[in-house]
Amino acid sequence: MLKEESSTLCLIGSTTRAGVWMCEACEQAPAEFLCKADAASLCATCDAVIHSANPLARRHHRVPVMPIPYGHQETDPRSIIGVGIESRGGFLSQESECTVDDQDEHEATSWLLFNDDPAKNSKNQNQYGNGNTNGFLFNGEGGVDEYLDLVEYNSCQDTQFSDDYQCNDLQFDDQYMSNGTHNSKNVQQGCDTVPWRSYGGGDADSVVPVQGGKAKNHHHHHHHDFRHQKFESEMEYETSNAAGYGYPASVSHSVSMSSLDVGVVPESIVTEVSISNARTPKGTIDLFSSPSIQMPTQLTPLDREARVLRYREKKKTRKFEKTIRYASRKAYAEKRPRIKGRFAKRTNADAEVEQMFSTTLMTEGGYCIVPSF
DNA sequence: TATGAGTTTCGGACCACAAGATCGC
DNA sequence: ATGCGATCTTGTGGTCCGAAACTCA
Numbered sequence: 001m002l003k004e005e006s007s008t009l010c011l012i013g014s015t016t017r018a019g020v021w022m023c024e025a026c027e028q029a030p031a032e033f034l035c036k037a038d039a040a041s042l043c044a045t046c047d048a049v050i051h052s053a054n055p056l057a058r059r060h061h062r063v064p065v066m067p068i069p070y071g072h073q074e075t076d077p078r079s080i081i082g083v084g085i086e087s088r089g090g091f092l093s094q095e096s097e098c099t100v101d102d103q104d105e106h107e108a109t110s111w112l113l114f115n116d117d118p119a120k121n122s123k124n125q126n127q128y129g130n131g132n133t134n135g136f137l138f139n140g141e142g143g144v145d146e147y148l149d150l151v152e153y154n155s156c157q158d159t160q161f162s163d164d165y166q167c168n169d170l171q172f173d174d175q176y177m178s179n180g181t182h183n184s185k186n187v188q189q190g191c192d193t194v195p196w197r198s199y200g201g202g203d204a205d206s207v208v209p210v211q212g213g214k215a216k217n218h219h220h221h222h223h224h225d226f227r228h229q230k231f232e233s234e235m236e237y238e239t240s241n242a243a244g245y246g247y248p249a250s251v252s253h254s255v256s257m258s259s260l261d262v263g264v265v266p267e268s269i270v271t272e273v274s275i276s277n278a279r280t281p282k283g284t285i286d287l288f289s290s291p292s293i294q295m296p297t298q299l300t301p302l303d304r305e306a307r308v309l310r311y312r313e314k315k316k317t318r319k320f321e322k323t324i325r326y327a328s329r330k331a332y333a334e335k336r337p338r339i340k341g342r343f344a345k346r347t348n349a350d351a352e353v354e355q356m357f358s359t360t361l362m363t364e365g366g367y368c369i370v371p372s373f
Numbered sequence: 374t375a376t377g378a379g380t381t382t383c384g385g386a387c388c389a390c391a392a393g394a395t396c397g398c
Numbered sequence: 399a400t401g402c403g404a405t406c407t408t409g410t411g412g413t414c415c416g417a418a419a420c421t422c423a
Binding site (some may be wrong): 212238298324326328329330331332333334338339341342343 | 406409410411412413414
Binding site (some may be wrong): 240326328329332333336338339340342343344345348352 | 382387388389390391392393
């Protein structure tokens with residue numbers, strides 16, 4: 001069995017004339033990973049796209065493809081791969097790891113700069129786009145960094161990760177609202193169509209993050225590529241979402257959905273969690289009752305390193321799948337009549353047909369269909 | 374190199390309505 | 399304190415459109 005598998009592996013894959021293994025998906029970029037499950041060598045981009053498509057794919061065991069030593073030609077990368085390095089939902093390779101780390105360091109550094117040196121900050125702002133937005137939402141006063149450390153600098157840190165997001169990000173939300181300097185377009189990009197508000201109180205909505213934009217435009221949108229390339233926007237995205245919702249990242253409540261690789265959050269679970277995380281009533285801005293945000297004015301090297309680490313960890317835990325918070329609403333939306341993509345009024349005929357259908361199911365099956373999971 | 378036209382990519386708006394949230398009594 | 403009805407708010411997906419990015423002559 002194993003022998004057969006390995007022989008199969010030897011047949012796939014291709015190299016360029018220079019002896020570099022090529023991605024079998026795009027056949028354009030050098031292969032950087034070998035996916036055992038797919039038995040394919042992939043470049044970083046294709047690996048990211050393919051293995052972030054759904055939770056199952058994400059669990060594929062991939063190992064980095066070592067560069068072929070000079071003079072060592074036509075060697076199957078699968079034969080020279082080192083000890084397997086299980087990526088943690090990320091895309092690790094020795095080569096790209098270095099690059100990613102450098103980039104991380106660069107990003108983290110630039111983020112930290114917001115807090116350290118106003119002069120550098122302004123320079124950094126230019127680097128990320130127009131000076132007003134920094135490429136992010138905030139201006140000056142360590143805004144971004146402030147966000148980075150909201151999780152850590154507040155008193156909820158001892159609770160589970162979800163609590164971190166909930167209590168801290170709510171504050172962020174409030175502060176952000178009061179700041180009033182945000183770029184509305186960026187906000188929209190970040191939090192999709194979720195209104196800029198806090199989901200509080202007993203609202204079951206308050207718990208589950210919206211993972212990325214809608215699964216719209218499936219026919220021509222390639223969100224994974226885009227998002228991996230635009231980290232600045234991602235942080236806005238993450239920020240705005242986390243501001244509105246708690247983020248129980250340590251516990252996955254997602255369930256794969258049929259054709260769309262989206263997570264579906266059972267409503268019952270949503271309700272349970274929300275109960276345990278009471279928050280400020282919706283519509284209120286609670287700037288004073290919550291633990292205050294305490295930002296150090298000077299960063300020690302240790303602080304800085306800690307922040308960078310937190311930054312990286314948070315970056316790793318980012319998720320891009322869309323999460324369905326109400327499966328029942330999704331089901332209704334999918335069944336709803338449309339005109340050019342827009343929801344259309346349901347005619348009497350439609351209602352009757354649906355009524356008959358549901359009645360038939362009930363009588364034949366002897367049970368009711370509960371749309372919610 | 375600069376410019377304009379054409380093409381591609383992307384984000385957001387739009388719609389109806391069930392379900393949840395809120396309010397007053 | 400509890401229950402109930404009325405009203406308000408939210409979330410859901412497919413398509414279209416405009417803006418931005420990109421390509422090419």
